[in-house]
Amino acid sequence: MAALSGLTARPASQAARKICRDACAYANGWFIMPAPLIFVLNGPNLNMLGTRQPEIYGAQTIDDLETECAETAEGLGFAIDFRQTNMEGELITWIQEARAKASGVVINPAGYTHTSVALMDALLALDIPVIEVHLSNIHKRESFRHNSYVSRAATGVVCGLGFAGYRLALLALSEILEEEDDDQ
Numbered sequence: 001m002a003a004l005s006g007l008t009a010r011p012a013s014q015a016a017r018k019i020c021r022d023a024c025a026y027a028n029g030w031f032i033m034p035a036p037l038i039f040v041l042n043g044p045n046l047n048m049l050g051t052r053q054p055e056i057y058g059a060q061t062i063d064d065l066e067t068e069c070a071e072t073a074e075g076l077g078f079a080i081d082f083r084q085t086n087m088e089g090e091l092i093t094w095i096q097e098a099r100a101k102a103s104g105v106v107i108n109p110a111g112y113t114h115t116s117v118a119l120m121d122a123l124l125a126l127d128i129p130v131i132e133v134h135l136s137n138i139h140k141r142e143s144f145r146h147n148s149y150v151s152r153a154a155t156g157v158v159c160g161l162g163f164a165g166y167r168l169a170l171l172a173l174s175e176i177l178e179e180e181d182d183d184q
């Protein structure tokens with residue numbers, strides 16, 4: 001697969017030709033199509049990374065995390081939309097937005113992981129892969145963190161690996177989306 005800036009060139013399958021007829025430039029059996037967009041969504045208090053319980057969440061900031069995700073995404077041929085909010089409703093609105101715009105979602109729902117049926121319902125309504133990420137190992141911590149409503153809607157879960165968890169989540173999405181492409 002060859003990557004141009006923000007664009008990915010792939011051999012064009014019949015199915016891909018049909019889907020992309022209107023949206024993509026096509027020449028000599030190859031499509032130039034926009035890089036798949038991944039939403040990277042972060043929930044409450046993650047804006048405090050670097051100062052919030054650094055012994056658990058580390059010393060790096062959310063800006064550092066965004067930079068790492070952007071670099072990883074570029075290497076995988078993805079575009080990312082990286083966001084953080086302290087509001088449950090906003091997170092749900094973004095998940096609904098992902099339905100129309102994104103090829104996959106990486107989400108660290110933070111405290112809402114353990115409380116939000118509404119967030120789980122929003123994710124269950126998506127038909128794109130979702131990877132749930134936690135910086136800390138939630139299973140090693142207080143028992144109320146052991147349950148994740150979000151996991152019921154997630155394709156996969158990564159926890160306890162710090163920022164590397166986000167990189168692994170993006171890598172997993174790349175493999176899942178490639179497999180989906182091959183199946184078409």
Ligand code: DQA
Nearest residue numbers: 108109110111134135136145
């Ligand atoms: C977290 C784990 C949650 O239990 C906690 O409420 C967070 C962060 C993590 O990334 O380890 O805010 O999602």
